[in-house]
Amino acid sequence: MPTMPTMDERKSRVLQAIVDDYVATAEPVGSRTIARKYRLGVSPATIRNEMADLEELGYLEQPHTSAGRIPSDRGYRYYVDWLMEIKEATPEEQERLRRIFERKVWEFESLVRAAARALSDMTHLTGVVVGPQSEEARFREIRLVPLASDRALLVYITDTGFVENAVVDLPFEVTMVELQQISSLLTEHLRGQRVELMGRGALQALQRELGRYGRLLEQTLEFLSESIQPGERRRVYVSGVPYMLEQPEFRDVQKARAIFALLEQEAVLEEVLNLPESDTVQIQIGAEIKVEDLHDCSIISATYTAGDRTIGRVGVIGPRRMDYGRVVAMVDEVTRRLSGVLGRQRLVD
Amino acid sequence: MPTMPTMDERKSRVLQAIVDDYVATAEPVGSRTIARKYRLGVSPATIRNEMADLEELGYLEQPHTSAGRIPSDRGYRYYVDWLMEIKEATPEEQERLRRIFERKVWEFESLVRAAARALSDMTHLTGVVVGPQSEEARFREIRLVPLASDRALLVYITDTGFVENAVVDLPFEVTMVELQQISSLLTEHLRGQRVELMGRGALQALQRELGRYGRLLEQTLEFLSESIQPGERRRVYVSGVPYMLEQPEFRDVQKARAIFALLEQEAVLEEVLNLPESDTVQIQIGAEIKVEDLHDCSIISATYTAGDRTIGRVGVIGPRRMDYGRVVAMVDEVTRRLSGVLGRQRLVD
DNA sequence: GTTAGCACTCTCTCCCTGCAAGTGCTAATT
DNA sequence: AATTAGCACTTGCAGGGAGAGAGTGCTAAC
The missing domain is CATH 3.30.450.40 (GAF domain)
Incomplete structure (x- = not known):
């Protein structure tokens, strides 16, 4: 009964040589190349035997019968796990x-x-x-800047120092002063909350809480809660x-x-x-x-x-x-x- | 003395057919193809003559002797200027x-x-x-948001509704209140000015004007004027x-x-x-x-x-x-x- | 266990040929 | 005078060996 070969020192040296050479040349590597370029102190025939073993172990592949070997996924995996040398940047x-x-x-x-x-x-x-991922971030500051009588620029800054912005077409008219008030209220109430949670639910809760500030704020919040979809960010x-x-x-x-x-x-x-x-x-x-x-x-x-x-x-x-x-x-x-x-x-x- | 051929109705129909066919097939177009697919009512031989003329006029080229013709730059130019039909989106x-x-x-x-x-x-x-191009835009609002004791987030909004931001490492410590004051002053004094002009000069002028607000503002402005390079934007x-x-x-x-x-x-x-x-x-x-x-x-x-x-x-x-x-x-x-x-x-x- | 030798396999390149497409020119036709 | 049919000619391209080159696996010797 034929027994499975085992990985040993020399085999891994051969594997290393093959990966290094293949990476450098993009050509399947033959036994003679290894013997010539990488001084392993053995003849091509020995290397051929080792290569046959490495192939049986799944570390190498042969594109066709009479070509050299190339590393398989598994061969690369072994290489990066055990053989690879980190080469610092110049x-x-x-x-x-x-x-x-x-x-x-x-x-x-x-x-x-x-x-x-x-x-x-x-x-x-x-x-x-x-x-x-803006979802993991928390609100730090929110501003609504007027762009037109029914259009505002929504800008928010997260606690990690990122700035996001969106243009918002409001379905009603609004004054600059009102936007400023809304900005302050939003910042005050959302600061520290996770951006991810600013979905419908959270804003509706906020809306109830702030409802007393009047119909306009209510409408704005309602609109924002419907419109803002984080994610895809x-x-x-x-x-x-x-x-x-x-x-x-x-x-x-x-x-x-x-x-x-x-x-x-x-x-x-x-x-x-x-x-x-x-x-x-x-x-x-x-x-x-x-x-x-x-x-x-x-x-x-x-x-x-x-x-x-x-x-x-x-x-x-x-x-x-x-x-x-x-x-x-x-x-x-x-x-x-x-x-x-x-x-x-x-x-x- | 041979005379230069002139563009006429039929030649332009031939040119149009060649461009249309070449665009569709990516193959050089021969006289027979034209005669068969585009009913011009003349034989391949006639079309060959027209094609030879069009080539002499510079509207067509021949990749090699025995291939069909393809349009030259000039041929495409004539096509888009005179022959092209706009095809509306579906x-x-x-x-x-x-x-x-x-x-x-x-x-x-x-x-x-x-x-x-x-x-x-x-x-x-x-x-x-x-x-x-942020250069053409004008400042609408500027904010400095604290990120660390010596680091702030600079956010500015332009009159066209664009938001730009940058992290600024200050060479000195600054408090949140101070940053807020500086933000207000900057917004107040820069609003309406062109972003492009916010180079060294403009900020230094501002610095002189606002110098009385104290050493910190002065330093901040100096630093900003050195650091901010619009352009590349x-x-x-x-x-x-x-x-x-x-x-x-x-x-x-x-x-x-x-x-x-x-x-x-x-x-x-x-x-x-x-x-x-x-x-x-x-x-x-x-x-x-x-x-x-x-x-x-x-x-x-x-x-x-x-x-x-x-x-x-x-x-x-x-x-x-x-x-x-x-x-x-x-x-x-x-x-x-x-x-x-x-x-x-x-x-x- | 290692190595030299050798027959075998497979790919790749080069060259050759035949084919298909298309032209330009000439002579005939409308 | 313009158009067309016919034909010789050119050229690129696909297909088909032939031969070279590289590499292997196997066997037998070391």
């Missing part, structure tokens, strides 16, 4: 990131766009940043999609198209990056990704925070064949810097 | 647009994103919306880039890559769409576009307004071979609806 890259995050005046959206761009430029893969910032076209795995336009179409759908990206929280960099490889069309890709991501609150996620999407050690370092670096900048802000009352 | 498309723009509560960014997406979905080309919203990969002209990945990379650069898009104002839809064909890499594309765009003020531009980018009549109608439709929604807001004091 001084130039550090400098670039420092410049992005050192500014004394910045706007969140520009910041995360720059972060996504830097990630994609440095890795030549697609950089992604998932923005804040979480924005995703993507950069460097064209870099994917440099990768040989996407020289087939049809394949590229399917993935590009996905990368334009914020909902898909958000779902794919919706992982259990963790304070380390997360790696998803091939079929580990929930979305079928991304099974030829890998995703490396980590959460960023503002103080003790998780805000969103920073990540990189690319073909499975990517330089994991480098990308992990980049994602980690960007995440920490972003959290660093955001972390210095706390709710102050 | 009721379903109208309905989709209506839904996007009918909402009673909306946020500008979501609105233009939806507009860009609708444009790209309907045309299967890339939809683009250039956002407002104009944001561009792009949607449907992957649709381009459906077009046969982009089955060459390298070509696609060059153009995709451009479409990620907001500055390039802004420049390319920076046309002299006009209240009609503008068409740029091939080499008419300022950017070399887009010479295989055409751009159809129009400005949108809020009342009497121009805000930005809505457009569609695609290969030169596009259904001009349809796209023009779409761009026009979206522009008018967007202007309609924005137009109802005016500065009210």
